[in-house]
Amino acid sequence: MKIAVCVKQVPDSWAEKKMGSDGRLDRASADAVLNDLDEYAVEEALKLVEAHSPTNEAGEGSGHSITIISMGPERASEAVRKALSMGADDAIVITDEGLAGSDALATSLVLAAAIKKGAYDVVICGTESTDARMSVVPAMLAERLGYAQLTFAGSVMLEGSAISIARQTEFGVEQMSAPFPVVISVVEKINEPRYPSFKGIMAAKKKVIATKSLADFGISAQSAWSVVKDSAIRPPRGACVKVTDEGDGGNQLVTFLRERRLV
Amino acid sequence: MSTVLILVDHVGGVVPPAVGELATFGKRMGDVTAVICSSKSADLIPQLSAFAISKVIVCDGVEFEKFSVGATVQALSAVVTQVNPSAVLISSTARGKEIAGRLAVRSNSGLITDAIDIDANCVATQSVFGGSATVHSTVSHGTPIVTIRSNSIEIEAGSGAPIVEHVAVTFDGSDKATVTSVEPALKGGRPELTEASIVVSGGRGTDGNFAPVEEFADLLGAAVGASRAATDAGWYPHSHQVGQTGKTVSPQLYVACGISGAIQHRAGMQTSKTIVVVNKDPEAPIFEVADFGVVGDLFNVLPQASGALKLD
Ligand SMILES: Cc1cc2nc3c(=O)[nH]c(=O)nc-3n(C[C@H](O)[C@H](O)[C@H](O)COP(=O)(O)OP(=O)(O)OC[C@H]3O[C@@H](n4cnc5c(N)ncnc54)[C@H](O)[C@@H]3O)c2cc1C
Ligand SMILES: Nc1ncnc2c1ncn2[C@@H]1O[C@H](COP(=O)(O)O)[C@@H](O)[C@H]1O
Numbered sequence: 001m002k003i004a005v006c007v008k009q010v011p012d013s014w015a016e017k018k019m020g021s022d023g024r025l026d027r028a029s030a031d032a033v034l035n036d037l038d039e040y041a042v043e044e045a046l047k048l049v050e051a052h053s054p055t056n057e058a059g060e061g062s063g064h065s066i067t068i069i070s071m072g073p074e075r076a077s078e079a080v081r082k083a084l085s086m087g088a089d090d091a092i093v094i095t096d097e098g099l100a101g102s103d104a105l106a107t108s109l110v111l112a113a114a115i116k117k118g119a120y121d122v123v124i125c126g127t128e129s130t131d132a133r134m135s136v137v138p139a140m141l142a143e144r145l146g147y148a149q150l151t152f153a154g155s156v157m158l159e160g161s162a163i164s165i166a167r168q169t170e171f172g173v174e175q176m177s178a179p180f181p182v183v184i185s186v187v188e189k190i191n192e193p194r195y196p197s198f199k200g201i202m203a204a205k206k207k208v209i210a211t212k213s214l215a216d217f218g219i220s221a222q223s224a225w226s227v228v229k230d231s232a233i234r235p236p237r238g239a240c241v242k243v244t245d246e247g248d249g250g251n252q253l254v255t256f257l258r259e260r261r262l263v
Numbered sequence: 264m265s266t267v268l269i270l271v272d273h274v275g276g277v278v279p280p281a282v283g284e285l286a287t288f289g290k291r292m293g294d295v296t297a298v299i300c301s302s303k304s305a306d307l308i309p310q311l312s313a314f315a316i317s318k319v320i321v322c323d324g325v326e327f328e329k330f331s332v333g334a335t336v337q338a339l340s341a342v343v344t345q346v347n348p349s350a351v352l353i354s355s356t357a358r359g360k361e362i363a364g365r366l367a368v369r370s371n372s373g374l375i376t377d378a379i380d381i382d383a384n385c386v387a388t389q390s391v392f393g394g395s396a397t398v399h400s401t402v403s404h405g406t407p408i409v410t411i412r413s414n415s416i417e418i419e420a421g422s423g424a425p426i427v428e429h430v431a432v433t434f435d436g437s438d439k440a441t442v443t444s445v446e447p448a449l450k451g452g453r454p455e456l457t458e459a460s461i462v463v464s465g466g467r468g469t470d471g472n473f474a475p476v477e478e479f480a481d482l483l484g485a486a487v488g489a490s491r492a493a494t495d496a497g498w499y500p501h502s503h504q505v506g507q508t509g510k511t512v513s514p515q516l517y518v519a520c521g522i523s524g525a526i527q528h529r530a531g532m533q534t535s536k537t538i539v540v541v542n543k544d545p546e547a548p549i550f551e552v553a554d555f556g557v558v559g560d561l562f563n564v565l566p567q568a569s570g571a572l573k574l575d
Contacts, residue, residue: 133391133507136363142365178440182440228399230398241554249541250567250568250570254568
């Protein structure tokens with residue numbers, strides 16, 4: 001089984017974010033980390049391999065492979081290194097000047113080209129990148145590749161060369177399955193991502209990260225199908241009226257709601 | 264006049280109010296045609312008269328019964344090709360966004376997700392970074408496909424029954440996933456979280472006792488939400504989690520009780536119109552986004568507030 005895990009490097013969600021003059025996120029202003037929701041995708045890939053490996057371990061001798069794929073600026077390799085130190089085998093980073101300002105359509109086009117070239121059986125994604133927050137790249141990959149879409153998985157099971165999942169959305173839970181090749185996205189309740197061990201971190205230093213450009217996949221740059229006209233930091237809310245409960249807090253709360261005509 | 268397509272995505276044969284919002288936004292840009300992809304269209308069509316919709320296109324098929332994203336995308340994309348609309352509007356649910364994303368790929372069109380407003384020229388407003396910034400965007404390629412968050416606009420009433428047209432869909436076999444069972448989300452007596460105009464949420468501060476939160480919510484006719492600390496502890500179902508990995512809500516009033524206001528929680532509630540907080544700790548970050556806050560114990564403040572409401 002050949003697995004690809006798509007991970008994105010994102011600005012730290014805890015960091016304050018600034019907008020650049022082009023109306024897009026100023027990425028240089030925030031620390032960059034591995035999208036935390038993608039750690040669940042890496043973990044699930046490792047668990048799938050470990051459960052079906054004669055050595056009970058991922059890596060050489062497991063009979064399976066896990067390749068990390070990431071599109072982004074050159075320093076995306078830092079986030080990729082973390083995924084490798086968790087136990088993935090190797091990585092592809094697609095970086096190209098033509099990709100600055102990419103939207104989900106462009107991202108999925110490029111990732112799909114890399115996935116097609118590697119002929120992976122199983123592609124695993126997070127459900128959302130904490131910066132873009134679109135939750136559309138996995139579905140777009142399924143559409144572009146003609147792979148079955150098994151997204152928002154709360155559990156993943158491998159039987160032979162078919163995958164079944166429990167899809168969890170606001171509509172409820174659906175049990176679904178499909179034969180390879182499939183695109184999976186995993187929700188954050190699915191597992192507990194491991195911390196890279198010292199051994200893992202050392203081993204990751206020797207693992208191969210192949211850097212590719214658009215030309216390597218024979219595609220030309222189209223960075224976005226939509227344009228940002230303008231953006232503005234939202235004015236802060238008017239100062240919070242803060243009262244300390246001295247036996248009357250609940251009544252004051254209701255008085256506020258009445259003044260605002262909310263009750 | 265140009266046509267705007269809106270998708271009627273539904274659970275259990277009930278048209279959600281979010282469809283009325285899509286119609287209201289759509290009417291700013293042109294005549295609204297609603298698309299139903301369902302085997303239950305007979306139940307759905309009469310409900311659409313409540314909204315500003317002039318025409319309904321119905322794609323019938325048992326394929327739709329299994330909630331497959333792929334089947335809906337195939338049908339909707341056939342309708343888009345036939346109608347050539349000036350825009351397609353879809354609700355910003357997990358499923359709605361996936362349908363929109365695949366449709367965008369299929370029609371080589373631009374996509375904007377989670378819009379909170381859209382004007383007559385199809386300029387969409389989004390609220391990003393947990394509500395701390397506002398962005399205006401337009402689609403530069405193909406048919407604009409825009410997903411819209413619920414609770415963004417007051418619904419305009421309809422003025423009569425729409426014309427109904429049935430369209431036959433041929434499925435191209437591209438949907439390779441099989442759905443073996445469907446378990447619809449349980450609907451309690453309270454309003455749906457993402458549709459409610461008031462949400463009262465509880466966090467770790469409830470210490471597992473949601474009774475005061477629920478009582479206050481019921482008196483306000485509100486939905487009940489929870490922080491991840493509360494859902495992880497098993498105090499409240501995960502489907503009620505508000506935040507980055509839960510639901511995004513944008514009600515008229517959000518009341519956060521015993522919730523500290525971590526960035527992941529704020530990402531799901533910060534665009535609420537009015538935010539009220541009850542928290543013991545005057546330094547809790549949730550006060551930074553609040554309009555009104557009581558520093559106090561929720562087990563004293565909420566029962567008193569409920570008592571005051573009961574006097575009405
Ligand atoms: C990848 C990831 C995704 C996440 N997604 C989400 C998400 O979707 N939603 C979410 O909510 N969190 C999410 N989190 C978790 C988030 O970081 C916080 O841990 C969580 O929101 C904390 O919940 P809380 O505010 O209830 O608990 P705490 O942070 O422990 O706060 C409890 C608050 O209750 C107050 N309190 C205690 N007792 C009382 C009392 N008797 N009366 C009044 N106040 C009292 C305390 O002063 C404190 O401020 C996510 C985290 C990660 C890493
Ligand atoms: N630039 C990227 N490189 C690799 N994977 C990505 C990238 N962008 C998004 N993804 C994957 O798609 C998922 C959903 O992202 P999004 O649609 O941006 O919210 C993420 O959790 C990743 O697994």
